[in-house]
Amino acid sequence: MATKIAWCLQGDFEYRCSEFEPEDTMDEVARKIGSYDVDCVVKKPPRSILRVRNPATSEVLPRELTLKDSGLGQWSNIEIVFEESAGESEL
Numbered sequence: 001m002a003t004k005i006a007w008c009l010q011g012d013f014e015y016r017c018s019e020f021e022p023e024d025t026m027d028e029v030a031r032k033i034g035s036y037d038v039d040c041v042v043k044k045p046p047r048s049i050l051r052v053r054n055p056a057t058s059e060v061l062p063r064e065l066t067l068k069d070s071g072l073g074q075w076s077n078i079e080i081v082f083e084e085s086a087g088e089s090e091l
Contacts, residue, residue: 003067004074007033010081011042017075022068026052026061033080048082055079 002019016036020029030050038044052061054070055077061070072078 003072003076005029005067005072006075006077008077008079009033009037009042010079012037015077020067022066024067025063026065026067026070027063029067029078030080045082045084047085049085051081051083053079053081 002021004017004019006015006017008015018033018036020032024032030052034044034050038050044050051063053059054061054072060081060083
């Protein structure tokens with residue numbers, strides 16, 4: 001069953017809601033969200049990747065962590081932030 005998550009992209013102050021699968025990794029969550037807003041609402045900095053941050057703890061979540069293992073539940077809030085890339089593939 002899909003999980004509804006409220007999210008905000010760094011540099012934007014509007015929260016949106018999307019559904020994600022429990023098996024989605026944080027990289028997949030960031031990629032899906034990025035397809036909505038990046039370079040439309042907020043310009044992506046050069047050489048950066050998107051990461052998921054838990055605003056309750058300010059922790060940037062591990063990229064391979066799945067939604068079901070993250071402790072995030074229905075209607076949890078997350079922030080999508082830009083992190084400088086060290087030559088990694090961009091999301």
